[in-house]
Amino acid sequence: MSLPGLSSGAESEGQTHLIDLAAGSEWRVEVPATSQLNVTLLDGTAEVFGTELAVGAQYSFVGQNTAIYTWYGCKLQYSSTLHSSISTSSATFSEYTSDETPxxxxxxxxxxxxxxxxxxxxxxxxxxxxxxxxxxxxxxxxxxxxxxxxxxxxxxxxxxxxxxxxxxxxxxxxxxxxxxxxxxxxxxxxxxxxxxxxxxxxxxxxxxxxxxxxxxxxxxxxxxxxxxxxxxxxxxxxxxxxxxxxxxxxxxxxxxxxxxxxxxxxxxxxxxxxxxxxxxxxxxxxxxxxxxxxxxxxxxxPKSGGCVDLDPPAVRATQSRSMRDYFYGTIKQTLDPYSVTVDYSAVTVYRVLEESELDSSALPAGEQADSQHSAQHLVKLETSAILQNCVMAMLNASPADSVDLLVQSEVLGYVHVITADDDRRKLVIRMPVPGRLPQRPFVIGDYRYHE
Missing domain, CATH: 3.40.50.300 (P-loop containing nucleotide triphosphate hydrolases)
Known part of the structure; x- marks a missing residue:
């Protein structure tokens, strides 16, 4: 049973529904990562955050909160399905219509x-x-x-x-x-x-x-x-x-x-x-x-009434999807990443310091600092298993460049450390393009990607 204007898609998975939006109203939907919402604009005009939808085209939403607004009224058709890449027993989403929007x-x-x-x-x-x-x-x-x-x-x-x-x-x-x-x-x-x-x-x-x-x-x-x-x-x-x-x-x-x-x-x-x-x-x-x-x-x-607070797991899930999409692409454009195996000695890696670590006495074992590191904000790492699962930013610089130059350098791309083996002293690194690992310095921060 649902309250008027607020319903859950769990009861009607796979069924097709029609909704008539009045002029100046907004349809708000919260779609979890376990569900896929398919929406088609049948008649009228509608937009998602300013981008107009095409009549007759199907749009699919997975793991996101979205809002469809109409200035002059429209008719929508929608259905929910289980997202094929996630194993779960149900696909649920919540949706409601509001005529109070900014x-x-x-x-x-x-x-x-x-x-x-x-x-x-x-x-x-x-x-x-x-x-x-x-x-x-x-x-x-x-x-x-x-x-x-x-x-x-x-x-x-x-x-x-x-x-x-x-x-x-x-x-x-x-x-x-x-x-x-x-x-x-x-x-x-x-x-x-x-x-x-x-x-x-x-x-x-x-x-x-x-x-x-x-x-x-x-x-x-x-x-x-x-x-x-x-x-x-x-x-x-x-x-x-x-x-x-x-x-x-x-x-x-x-x-x-x-x-x-x-x-x-x-x-x-x-x-x-x-x-x-x-x-x-x-x-x-x-x-x-x-x-x-x-x-x-x-x-x-004013703040829109459709804004929803995200808990930390939801934020982590969005970040993981972003990193996964960088290497594997999406449903619309799949990619085939390339993996290489390199020696520990082949990579030069730095880590971004937090303010609490700017005192050299607070640096973890294995990290090398010099007398100027507090002004540089980067510290060189000794390559080890700590790099496993890290997504590393590749800088437009040379491994031999000073830290003063590295903090001025832009990002060329990202790589993902799949495996870091201390016994063999080898790294398995995933790249978005085939070829040898570029001889560039890398930087890590707070972000990891676990497959």
Whole structure:
């Protein structure tokens, strides 16, 4: 039995259902990793976070929370099935319809930003808010709407826990020049089309590796990595008129950032608009702090009622899917990764330090530090079984380069350590492309992938 407007898909697995959405309403669905929701737009118009759905096409959602909004009304057909790659006895999901959404506010925000673009004042937008307030959803909506008007906004991800055109741990930036992938369960930015063996990434992402789960674990290094990313973004804007005229949209960590980190990001990315989501106190504090800054506008927008808090297991599952998709692809585009066996001596690996470890007396045994390591934030590791299951970032540098140079280097890609055998002193490493393991330095952080 279900309450009106709120139902569970467990009772009707495999059955087809129809739903009529009234104009200005939103259908919200929570799909666990054990279920697959298939949705088809039969009539009318509808969108998922700003990206329009095609009439007659089937969209499949696995392990994600999504929302389908209609401005003028539509008819949907949906069914749920057991996800074939997961062994379980049931496939459940919850869904309900709401006519109370802030989409009109978000659309008006887009129109205001578009006015700035038309006035040759491309905005640099920073989206802030508490955890699970819908910051990423707003960034998707703003990017999608901008793309509909022929813009190529630069989307910047400063959340190390979320892999956008990257495995988790990386801070990334890429211009959005085409429609977003609404079916992508790892973020919705279209990563399913661009991961793996692509010699030239269609979106030319720029990635720098932070490696830790939250900015608070090493706030100084987080600000350094974000600053390096900002330099790359400004260089791309200078070289690409289309992207420069479209502006920047910056998504921020779910755990928030310190005041100094916010100030650093505003300065580095030359932010002109700060959007605060669902937090009156944060809006008031920022409005007071920057009231004398005439070229910075602080706005507040409401939080969507469809935002759902994710527990740690759900976050881990999303991160694991992101790392798996990087090497194996998705249902729409499967990939065949390549494995190599190398000697321990063939790899040079560093680890990102947490602030609590910057004192050399706190370093674990086997890690080598020099007198300058507290300023460098990376420490060299002795290759051992500790690397097993690590996803390592490969830097655009040489193994012989100094740490000072490594912390300035961008990410070329990722590899996964399948096996680390201390007895044989061998590593089995998975790569997204065939060939020899590149002679590059690697960096690890908090992220592991267990098959």
């Amino acid at each position: 989409m009109t506010v978000y659309a008006n925000l887009h129109f205001a930003l578009e006015t700035l673009r038309n006035e040759s004042k491309p905005p640099s937008v920073l989206v802030l808010g508490p955890p699970y307030s819908g910051k990423t959803s707003i960034c998707k909506i703003l990017a999608s709407y901008a793309n509909k008007t022929g813009r190529f906004p630069m989307v910047v991800n400063l959340d190390p826990a979320m892999g956008v055109y990257s495995c988790p741990g990386g801070l990334s930036a890429a211009p959005v020049s085409d429609i977003l992938d609404v079916e992508d369960s790892t973020g919705g930015w279209g990563s399913s089309q661009v991961n793996g063996p692509a010699l030239l990434h269609p979106k030319s992402p720029l990635v720098y590796y932070y490696g830790l789960e939250t900015p608070q674990k090493n706030s100084k290094y987080f600000k350094h990595v974000a600053s390096r990313l900002a330099l790359g973004v400004q260089a791309r804007l200078s070289a690409d008129k289309k992207v420069r005229e479209s502006g920047i949209i910056i998504d921020t960590p779910g755990t928030g950032m310190s005041d100094s980190a916010v100030s650093s990001v505003i300065a580095d990315f030359k932010v002109t608009v700060v959007v605060v989501v669902g937090n009156e106190r944060l809006y008031s504090d920022l409005a007071k702090r920057y009231k004398e800054k005439t070229n910075l506008t602080v706005l507040k927008v």
